[in-house]
Amino acid sequence: MSTPTSQPDAALAPTRPQPLAGEETLFEGSPSLVPSLGALLFAILTLGLGLLPLWWKRGGTSYRITTQRVIVDRGLFGKTLDQLDLYRVSDFVVERPFGQRVMGTGNIRLKTLDATTPELVLASLPTDVLALYERMRAAVETAKEKRLVRLVENE
DSSP, X not given: OOOOOOOOOGGGSOOOOOOOTTOOEEEEEOOOSSOSHHHHHHHHHTTTTTHHHHHHHHTTOEEEEEXXXXXXXXXXXXXXXXXXXXXXXXXXXXXXXXXXXXXXXXXXXXEEOOSSOSEEEEEEESSOHHHHHHHHHHXXXXXXXXXXXXXXOOO
């Protein structure tokens, strides 16, 4: 009679969220370590030591934006994974302060109909945030059409 071997259960192993059918990645990455001109000057004036609080503030955050959802993974030691389906997005705000425009970064603020995440800020994105916004806006409209979601505004 053989004894069962102690193999770790593959189903319990932590994994990244798997892409859904027909899902395309629009952006994947972390917030910029030096998001603005002010942060760059701070790092220079402190001879590079200013990068430590900037790294800590970034907090191990990573973003994955697809045509169907936004996934935010946060935490240096303990991890928190937050997922927002795009059909729940009701409004966008693109923020590009001068210091961030100089460094090529920006923020996208999503106002949502999600109970746990009424507002989600994608901060210090190291990409062309206007182009990303346009791709996300189109993906939101497509996701709403697929789910037959219509927003009705009350005045």
